[in-house]
Amino acid sequence: MRDTRAEFVEFYEANKDACLRAVAVSVADRDLAEELVGEAFARAWTRWPRIRGHPAPAAWVVRVALNTRVSWWRRRRREVPLGEHDAWSNDLTLDLDLDIAAALLRLPRRQREVVALRVLLDLDTETTARILGIAPGTVTGHLARATSVLRRQLLSPEHITEVTP
Amino acid sequence: MISDTDLEHKVRASVSDLHMRIPVEAILDNARRRRRSRRIMLSATAVVGCAAVALAAIGLTATHETARTAKAQLAAFTLSGGPGGSASLTLHKGAQYRLDPDALRRALAEHGIPALVTVGTSCDTNPEPDGLDRVVTASRQSSGDVFITINPGAIPAGAELSIGYFSSHTRYSLIEQKAPKTCSA
Numbered sequence: 001m002r003d004t005r006a007e008f009v010e011f012y013e014a015n016k017d018a019c020l021r022a023v024a025v026s027v028a029d030r031d032l033a034e035e036l037v038g039e040a041f042a043r044a045w046t047r048w049p050r051i052r053g054h055p056a057p058a059a060w061v062v063r064v065a066l067n068t069r070v071s072w073w074r075r076r077r078r079e080v081p082l083g084e085h086d087a088w089s090n091d092l093t094l095d096l097d098l099d100i101a102a103a104l105l106r107l108p109r110r111q112r113e114v115v116a117l118r119v120l121l122d123l124d125t126e127t128t129a130r131i132l133g134i135a136p137g138t139v140t141g142h143l144a145r146a147t148s149v150l151r152r153q154l155l156s157p158e159h160i161t162e163v164t165p
Numbered sequence: 166m167i168s169d170t171d172l173e174h175k176v177r178a179s180v181s182d183l184h185m186r187i188p189v190e191a192i193l194d195n196a197r198r199r200r201r202s203r204r205i206m207l208s209a210t211a212v213v214g215c216a217a218v219a220l221a222a223i224g225l226t227a228t229h230e231t232a233r234t235a236k237a238q239l240a241a242f243t244l245s246g247g248p249g250g251s252a253s254l255t256l257h258k259g260a261q262y263r264l265d266p267d268a269l270r271r272a273l274a275e276h277g278i279p280a281l282v283t284v285g286t287s288c289d290t291n292p293e294p295d296g297l298d299r300v301v302t303a304s305r306q307s308s309g310d311v312f313i314t315i316n317p318g319a320i321p322a323g324a325e326l327s328i329g330y331f332s333s334h335t336r337y338s339l340i341e342q343k344a345p346k347t348c349s350a
Contacts, residue, residue: 009189016185024183038187042195101179119173151167
Protein backbone atom coordinates (compact mmCIF):
# COMPACT_ATOMS: atom_id res chain seq x y z
CA MET A 1 0.00 0.00 0.00
CA ARG A 2 1.33 3.41 -0.93
CA ASP A 3 2.23 5.81 1.81
CA THR A 4 -0.72 8.16 2.19
CA ARG A 5 1.47 11.18 2.90
CA ALA A 6 3.47 10.59 -0.25
CA GLU A 7 0.22 10.15 -2.13
CA PHE A 8 -1.11 13.48 -0.85
CA VAL A 9 2.18 15.25 -1.60
CA GLU A 10 2.00 13.93 -5.15
CA PHE A 11 -1.61 15.11 -5.44
CA TYR A 12 -0.65 18.56 -4.15
CA GLU A 13 2.31 18.95 -6.47
CA ALA A 14 0.31 17.79 -9.47
CA ASN A 15 -2.74 19.98 -8.87
CA LYS A 16 -1.69 23.02 -6.84
CA ASP A 17 -1.04 25.33 -9.80
CA ALA A 18 -4.21 24.38 -11.65
CA CYS A 19 -6.26 24.93 -8.50
CA LEU A 20 -4.53 28.26 -7.84
CA ARG A 21 -5.17 29.45 -11.40
CA ALA A 22 -8.83 28.45 -11.25
CA VAL A 23 -9.39 30.18 -7.90
CA ALA A 24 -7.25 33.20 -8.82
CA VAL A 25 -9.32 33.85 -11.91
CA SER A 26 -12.52 33.34 -9.89
CA VAL A 27 -11.62 35.73 -7.07
CA ALA A 28 -9.39 38.03 -9.17
CA ASP A 29 -6.80 38.27 -6.43
CA ARG A 30 -3.63 36.24 -6.51
CA ASP A 31 -2.66 36.43 -2.83
CA LEU A 32 -6.18 35.75 -1.62
CA ALA A 33 -6.41 32.82 -4.02
CA GLU A 34 -3.20 31.34 -2.66
CA GLU A 35 -4.48 31.57 0.92
CA LEU A 36 -7.79 29.99 -0.04
CA VAL A 37 -6.18 27.17 -1.98
CA GLY A 38 -3.69 26.56 0.83
CA GLU A 39 -6.54 26.29 3.34
CA ALA A 40 -8.48 23.99 1.03
CA PHE A 41 -5.51 21.65 0.54
CA ALA A 42 -4.98 21.55 4.32
CA ARG A 43 -8.60 20.51 4.75
CA ALA A 44 -8.15 17.92 2.01
CA TRP A 45 -5.24 16.40 3.93
CA THR A 46 -7.26 16.23 7.18
CA ARG A 47 -9.91 14.27 5.23
CA TRP A 48 -7.56 12.49 2.85
CA PRO A 49 -8.91 8.94 3.32
CA ARG A 50 -12.24 10.22 2.00
CA ILE A 51 -10.99 12.80 -0.51
CA ARG A 52 -8.61 10.39 -2.23
CA GLY A 53 -11.67 8.42 -3.36
CA HIS A 54 -13.46 11.53 -4.64
CA PRO A 55 -14.10 11.39 -8.41
CA ALA A 56 -12.47 14.84 -8.86
CA PRO A 57 -10.38 15.74 -5.79
CA ALA A 58 -8.96 18.89 -7.42
CA ALA A 59 -12.52 20.08 -8.02
CA TRP A 60 -13.23 19.42 -4.33
CA VAL A 61 -10.28 21.64 -3.40
CA VAL A 62 -11.50 24.45 -5.64
CA ARG A 63 -15.03 24.18 -4.29
CA VAL A 64 -13.78 24.34 -0.69
CA ALA A 65 -11.57 27.32 -1.57
CA LEU A 66 -14.48 29.21 -3.11
CA ASN A 67 -16.76 28.34 -0.19
CA THR A 68 -14.07 29.48 2.25
CA ARG A 69 -13.90 32.75 0.39
CA VAL A 70 -17.60 33.28 1.06
CA SER A 71 -17.24 32.57 4.79
CA TRP A 72 -14.19 34.87 4.98
CA TRP A 73 -16.14 37.58 3.18
CA ARG A 74 -18.93 37.31 5.76
CA ARG A 75 -16.36 37.72 8.51
CA ARG A 76 -14.47 40.40 6.70
CA ARG A 77 -15.71 43.43 8.64
CA ARG A 78 -14.58 41.85 11.89
CA GLU A 79 -11.02 41.40 10.72
CA VAL A 80 -8.17 43.83 10.94
CA PRO A 81 -6.42 43.91 7.58
CA LEU A 82 -2.75 43.14 7.89
CA GLY A 83 -1.21 45.03 5.05
CA GLU A 84 -1.10 43.83 1.51
CA HIS A 85 -1.09 40.11 2.21
CA ASP A 86 -4.10 39.98 4.49
CA ALA A 87 -6.16 42.78 3.09
CA TRP A 88 -9.30 41.84 1.25
CA SER A 89 -9.19 43.54 -2.05
CA ASN A 90 -11.84 44.06 -4.64
CA ASP A 91 -9.16 45.19 -7.04
CA LEU A 92 -8.01 42.91 -9.75
CA THR A 93 -4.57 42.01 -8.53
CA LEU A 94 -3.38 39.11 -10.62
CA ASP A 95 -0.48 41.14 -11.98
CA LEU A 96 -0.69 39.48 -15.37
CA ASP A 97 0.28 41.85 -18.10
CA LEU A 98 -1.62 40.09 -20.84
CA ASP A 99 -4.66 41.39 -22.65
CA ILE A 100 -6.45 38.07 -22.55
CA ALA A 101 -5.96 37.85 -18.79
CA ALA A 102 -7.15 41.42 -18.41
CA ALA A 103 -10.24 40.62 -20.47
CA LEU A 104 -10.79 37.52 -18.38
CA LEU A 105 -10.75 39.56 -15.20
CA ARG A 106 -13.23 42.05 -16.63
CA LEU A 107 -15.82 39.30 -17.04
CA PRO A 108 -18.62 39.08 -14.48
CA ARG A 109 -17.67 36.92 -11.51
CA ARG A 110 -19.88 33.98 -12.43
CA GLN A 111 -18.51 33.89 -15.97
CA ARG A 112 -14.97 33.95 -14.57
CA GLU A 113 -15.79 31.04 -12.30
CA VAL A 114 -17.21 29.02 -15.17
CA VAL A 115 -14.16 29.71 -17.36
CA ALA A 116 -11.89 28.84 -14.45
CA LEU A 117 -13.52 25.48 -13.83
CA ARG A 118 -14.37 24.47 -17.38
CA VAL A 119 -11.19 25.67 -19.08
CA LEU A 120 -8.46 25.90 -16.47
CA LEU A 121 -9.48 22.89 -14.42
CA ASP A 122 -10.88 21.05 -17.43
CA LEU A 123 -14.06 19.99 -15.63
CA ASP A 124 -17.15 18.90 -17.49
CA THR A 125 -20.36 20.92 -17.46
CA GLU A 126 -22.13 18.76 -14.87
CA THR A 127 -19.26 18.88 -12.36
CA THR A 128 -18.88 22.62 -12.87
CA ALA A 129 -22.60 23.07 -12.27
CA ARG A 130 -22.43 21.03 -9.05
CA ILE A 131 -19.49 23.02 -7.72
CA LEU A 132 -21.10 26.38 -8.44
CA GLY A 133 -24.57 25.28 -7.40
CA ILE A 134 -26.16 26.27 -10.70
CA ALA A 135 -27.89 24.41 -13.52
CA PRO A 136 -25.79 22.80 -16.28
CA GLY A 137 -27.60 24.97 -18.84
CA THR A 138 -26.55 28.06 -16.93
CA VAL A 139 -22.94 26.89 -17.06
CA THR A 140 -23.20 26.49 -20.82
CA GLY A 141 -24.74 29.95 -21.15
CA HIS A 142 -22.08 31.65 -19.02
CA LEU A 143 -19.31 29.90 -20.95
CA ALA A 144 -20.75 30.92 -24.30
CA ARG A 145 -21.01 34.56 -23.25
CA ALA A 146 -17.54 34.54 -21.74
CA THR A 147 -15.89 32.99 -24.79
CA SER A 148 -17.71 35.43 -27.02
CA VAL A 149 -16.27 38.37 -25.08
CA LEU A 150 -12.79 36.85 -25.01
CA ARG A 151 -12.93 36.10 -28.71
CA ARG A 152 -13.89 39.72 -29.47
CA GLN A 153 -10.99 40.84 -27.31
CA LEU A 154 -8.58 38.74 -29.34
CA LEU A 155 -10.00 40.08 -32.57
CA SER A 156 -9.72 43.72 -31.50
CA PRO A 157 -7.51 45.89 -33.76
CA GLU A 158 -4.43 45.69 -31.60
CA HIS A 159 -4.44 41.91 -31.96
CA ILE A 160 -4.59 41.94 -35.76
CA THR A 161 -1.18 41.89 -37.35
CA GLU A 162 -0.85 44.60 -39.94
CA VAL A 163 0.26 43.33 -43.31
CA THR A 164 2.06 45.80 -45.48
CA PRO A 165 1.48 45.32 -49.21
CA MET B 166 -12.19 33.13 -36.53
CA ILE B 167 -10.47 31.72 -33.46
CA SER B 168 -11.40 28.14 -32.69
CA ASP B 169 -12.58 27.11 -29.23
CA THR B 170 -9.41 25.07 -28.82
CA ASP B 171 -7.19 28.06 -29.66
CA LEU B 172 -9.15 30.28 -27.32
CA GLU B 173 -8.88 27.80 -24.46
CA HIS B 174 -5.17 27.50 -25.13
CA LYS B 175 -4.77 31.28 -24.94
CA VAL B 176 -6.78 31.47 -21.72
CA ARG B 177 -4.60 28.76 -20.15
CA ALA B 178 -1.45 30.49 -21.36
CA SER B 179 -2.62 33.80 -19.90
CA VAL B 180 -2.40 32.47 -16.35
CA SER B 181 0.42 30.00 -16.81
CA ASP B 182 2.77 32.24 -14.81
CA LEU B 183 0.75 31.69 -11.63
CA HIS B 184 2.33 29.13 -9.32
CA MET B 185 1.58 28.17 -5.74
CA ARG B 186 4.40 29.42 -3.52
CA ILE B 187 3.25 27.57 -0.41
CA PRO B 188 5.39 24.46 0.16
CA VAL B 189 3.58 21.24 0.89
CA GLU B 190 5.17 21.16 4.37
CA ALA B 191 3.27 24.33 5.27
CA ILE B 192 0.03 22.73 4.07
CA LEU B 193 0.64 19.65 6.20
CA ASP B 194 1.57 21.84 9.17
CA ASN B 195 -1.64 23.83 8.77
CA ALA B 196 -3.61 20.56 8.71
CA ARG B 197 -1.86 19.36 11.87
CA ARG B 198 -2.84 22.57 13.65
CA ARG B 199 -6.43 22.15 12.49
CA ARG B 200 -6.52 18.61 13.89
CA ARG B 201 -5.00 19.68 17.18
CA SER B 202 -7.38 22.61 17.46
CA ARG B 203 -10.30 20.24 16.94
CA ARG B 204 -8.95 17.90 19.60
CA ILE B 205 -8.61 20.76 22.08
CA MET B 206 -12.19 21.87 21.39
CA LEU B 207 -13.40 18.31 21.96
CA SER B 208 -11.48 18.23 25.23
CA ALA B 209 -13.10 21.48 26.29
CA THR B 210 -16.53 20.03 25.55
CA ALA B 211 -15.75 17.07 27.76
CA VAL B 212 -15.22 19.44 30.69
CA VAL B 213 -18.96 19.94 30.92
CA GLY B 214 -19.52 16.28 31.67
CA CYS B 215 -16.41 15.31 33.55
CA ALA B 216 -14.45 18.29 34.79
CA ALA B 217 -11.69 16.57 36.73
CA VAL B 218 -10.81 14.03 34.05
CA ALA B 219 -10.95 16.61 31.28
CA LEU B 220 -8.76 19.06 33.18
CA ALA B 221 -6.18 16.36 33.70
CA ALA B 222 -6.26 15.50 30.02
CA ILE B 223 -5.84 19.12 28.98
CA GLY B 224 -2.97 19.45 31.42
CA LEU B 225 -1.22 16.46 29.94
CA THR B 226 -1.77 17.77 26.43
CA ALA B 227 -0.41 21.18 27.34
CA THR B 228 2.66 19.68 28.97
CA HIS B 229 3.32 17.52 25.95
CA GLU B 230 2.89 20.42 23.52
CA THR B 231 5.16 22.67 25.55
CA ALA B 232 7.89 20.05 25.62
CA ARG B 233 7.63 19.45 21.90
CA THR B 234 7.58 23.19 21.21
CA ALA B 235 10.78 23.65 23.13
CA LYS B 236 12.55 20.89 21.23
CA ALA B 237 11.40 21.27 17.65
CA GLN B 238 9.71 24.61 17.07
CA LEU B 239 10.60 28.26 17.38
CA ALA B 240 8.40 30.49 19.52
CA ALA B 241 5.85 32.20 17.30
CA PHE B 242 5.57 35.44 19.24
CA THR B 243 7.48 38.13 21.09
CA LEU B 244 5.82 40.62 23.40
CA SER B 245 7.16 43.77 24.99
CA GLY B 246 5.84 46.84 26.75
CA GLY B 247 5.29 49.98 24.71
CA PRO B 248 4.59 53.64 25.45
CA GLY B 249 1.53 54.68 27.44
CA GLY B 250 0.83 51.22 28.81
CA SER B 251 0.54 49.69 25.35
CA ALA B 252 2.07 46.35 24.39
CA SER B 253 3.93 45.46 21.20
CA LEU B 254 3.24 41.95 19.95
CA THR B 255 5.07 40.35 17.06
CA LEU B 256 3.63 37.21 15.51
CA HIS B 257 5.98 35.16 13.37
CA LYS B 258 4.52 33.10 10.56
CA GLY B 259 6.00 30.06 8.91
CA ALA B 260 6.33 26.31 9.19
CA GLN B 261 9.20 26.66 11.65
CA TYR B 262 7.04 28.52 14.16
CA ARG B 263 4.49 27.02 16.48
CA LEU B 264 2.29 29.23 18.60
CA ASP B 265 1.55 28.07 22.13
CA PRO B 266 -1.79 29.86 22.65
CA ASP B 267 -1.75 29.47 26.41
CA ALA B 268 1.75 30.96 26.67
CA LEU B 269 0.65 33.96 24.62
CA ARG B 270 -2.51 34.35 26.69
CA ARG B 271 -0.47 34.34 29.91
CA ALA B 272 2.06 36.81 28.49
CA LEU B 273 -0.71 39.17 27.40
CA ALA B 274 -2.33 38.90 30.84
CA GLU B 275 0.95 40.03 32.40
CA HIS B 276 0.62 43.21 30.31
CA GLY B 277 -2.95 43.71 31.50
CA ILE B 278 -4.51 42.39 28.32
CA PRO B 279 -7.29 39.86 28.80
CA ALA B 280 -7.28 37.63 25.74
CA LEU B 281 -8.52 34.43 24.21
CA VAL B 282 -5.88 32.99 21.88
CA THR B 283 -6.70 30.22 19.44
CA VAL B 284 -4.75 28.54 16.65
CA GLY B 285 -6.43 27.54 13.41
CA THR B 286 -9.75 28.91 14.60
CA SER B 287 -11.14 32.23 15.78
CA CYS B 288 -13.89 33.02 18.25
CA ASP B 289 -16.59 35.69 18.40
CA THR B 290 -19.48 36.58 20.63
CA ASN B 291 -22.82 38.12 19.82
CA PRO B 292 -23.04 40.98 20.64
CA GLU B 293 -19.52 42.04 19.79
CA PRO B 294 -18.15 44.93 21.91
CA ASP B 295 -17.28 48.11 20.00
CA GLY B 296 -13.87 49.70 19.82
CA LEU B 297 -11.59 47.13 18.18
CA ASP B 298 -9.95 49.85 16.10
CA ARG B 299 -8.95 51.67 19.29
CA VAL B 300 -7.50 48.51 20.85
CA VAL B 301 -5.48 47.02 17.99
CA THR B 302 -3.22 48.49 15.34
CA ALA B 303 -1.60 45.93 13.07
CA SER B 304 0.77 45.87 10.14
CA ARG B 305 2.53 43.15 8.23
CA GLN B 306 6.15 43.24 7.18
CA SER B 307 7.59 41.84 3.99
CA SER B 308 9.16 39.08 6.09
CA GLY B 309 5.66 37.89 6.94
CA ASP B 310 5.92 38.97 10.57
CA VAL B 311 2.92 40.77 11.95
CA PHE B 312 3.47 43.71 14.30
CA ILE B 313 0.57 44.52 16.56
CA THR B 314 0.21 47.35 19.05
CA ILE B 315 -2.39 46.66 21.70
CA ASN B 316 -3.84 49.35 23.92
CA PRO B 317 -5.29 47.54 26.95
CA GLY B 318 -6.81 50.77 28.30
CA ALA B 319 -9.22 50.84 25.35
CA ILE B 320 -10.63 47.37 25.99
CA PRO B 321 -14.21 47.84 27.26
CA ALA B 322 -15.07 46.51 30.72
CA GLY B 323 -16.13 42.88 30.59
CA ALA B 324 -14.53 42.36 27.19
CA GLU B 325 -11.37 40.61 26.05
CA LEU B 326 -9.35 40.43 22.87
CA SER B 327 -9.85 37.33 20.73
CA ILE B 328 -6.81 36.45 18.61
CA GLY B 329 -7.15 33.71 16.00
CA TYR B 330 -3.73 32.68 14.71
CA PHE B 331 -3.61 31.10 11.25
CA SER B 332 -0.60 30.21 9.13
CA SER B 333 -1.39 32.86 6.55
CA HIS B 334 -3.35 35.48 8.46
CA THR B 335 -4.55 36.58 11.88
CA ARG B 336 -8.07 37.47 12.99
CA TYR B 337 -8.95 39.79 15.84
CA SER B 338 -12.18 40.71 17.52
CA LEU B 339 -13.41 41.97 20.84
CA ILE B 340 -15.58 39.47 22.67
CA GLU B 341 -17.71 39.51 25.81
CA GLN B 342 -15.87 37.51 28.47
CA LYS B 343 -19.00 35.90 29.85
CA ALA B 344 -20.96 35.44 26.65
CA PRO B 345 -21.14 32.11 24.77
CA LYS B 346 -18.44 31.96 22.12
CA THR B 347 -18.74 30.83 18.54
CA CYS B 348 -15.49 29.49 17.14
CA SER B 349 -14.82 28.54 13.56
CA ALA B 350 -11.90 27.99 11.19
